[in-house]
Amino acid sequence: MFVQSIDLNRLEFDDWAQSLDWIDHLPGGEKAARCALSMALLDGAAKLAGQPLHRFLGLEFGEQRYVTSFSIGIASPEVIHKKVLAAKDFPILKLKVGVPGDHECLAALREVAPSKLVRVDANEGWKTKEEALRMIEWLAADGNIQFVEQPMPAAQPDADWRWLKARSPLPIFADESFHGVEDVTRCADCFHGVNVKLVKTGGVHRALAALKAAQACGLKTMLGCMVETSVLISAGAHLATACDFLDLDGNLLITNDPFQGVSARCGILSFASAPEPYGLRVCPREPG
Ligand code: MG
Numbered sequence: 001m002f003v004q005s006i007d008l009n010r011l012e013f014d015d016w017a018q019s020l021d022w023i024d025h026l027p028g029g030e031k032a033a034r035c036a037l038s039m040a041l042l043d044g045a046a047k048l049a050g051q052p053l054h055r056f057l058g059l060e061f062g063e064q065r066y067v068t069s070f071s072i073g074i075a076s077p078e079v080i081h082k083k084v085l086a087a088k089d090f091p092i093l094k095l096k097v098g099v100p101g102d103h104e105c106l107a108a109l110r111e112v113a114p115s116k117l118v119r120v121d122a123n124e125g126w127k128t129k130e131e132a133l134r135m136i137e138w139l140a141a142d143g144n145i146q147f148v149e150q151p152m153p154a155a156q157p158d159a160d161w162r163w164l165k166a167r168s169p170l171p172i173f174a175d176e177s178f179h180g181v182e183d184v185t186r187c188a189d190c191f192h193g194v195n196v197k198l199v200k201t202g203g204v205h206r207a208l209a210a211l212k213a214a215q216a217c218g219l220k221t222m223l224g225c226m227v228e229t230s231v232l233i234s235a236g237a238h239l240a241t242a243c244d245f246l247d248l249d250g251n252l253l254i255t256n257d258p259f260q261g262v263s264a265r266c267g268i269l270s271f272a273s274a275p276e277p278y279g280l281r282v283c284p285r286e287p288g
């Protein structure tokens with residue numbers, strides 16, 4: 001319904017604010033399509049203004065300041081061992097858990113990286129508040145776990161989330177429980193922080209609004225991603241100064257990225273080698 005109702009004549013780079021407003025008022029979900037339009041409009045508008053997107057949005061992007069975590073997916077302990085070795089240059093890892101072998105997976109990571117800072121994403125994997133608390137207490141004993149993302153299913157009652165928040169020795173972050181501004185009040189009640197993603201919220205402008213609303217409610221904020229190309233990852237990087245934590249590694253997890261933009265050597269986000277100076281600072285990748 002959303003895609004069919006798009007009238008391209010209503011979208012103008014030099015009238016980007018009204019164009020975004022028009023998109024926001026179209027019926028239907030399709031957050032990914034909304035996100036694509038938001039990025040394209042803001043990319044064009046910033047280019048027209050001769051500015052990188054962050055400056056166009058009134059934000060700054062300082063080189064050497066922003067570090068993304070690198071994700072280690074669910075796998076056997078042997079594979080996790082190899083993946084953590086391969087990610088040795090990344091100072092912060094995000095370990096996916098929520099399966100029967102969680103203890104063995106963290107042990108495999110710790111064999112290679114004994115004291116590295118780790119964020120944990122349970123992806124709704126622990127089914128009761130008691131199980132979630134038991135697992136978070138185990139993780140807290142590690143000493144170098146920063147926070148735990150989505151310990152229980154999003155459908156879990158608010159009372160269970162409040163119970164867990166009150167007792168958890170580590171901050172708990174909402175991912176599947178958080179979609180945008182509309183969830184901020186509830187999440188402030190149930191979580192310590194939220195994982196904001198451009199695709200979930202429906203665009204650069206909506207992600208930025210969600211980050212600001214969450215911070216205003218006292219929530220910590222992480223800017224996260226899906227498995228994405230450098231277009232979305234670069235768009236996210238322009239918002240780096242507007243959040244507390246960055247998890248922008250989606251383009252590092254694919255081998256066929258058709259674009260180049262922000263880089264993440266040793267986890268440090270940088271536009272220093274981005275060939276395009278304005279807008280998203282993204283262009284098609286040079287062959288080879
Ligand atoms: Mg997650």
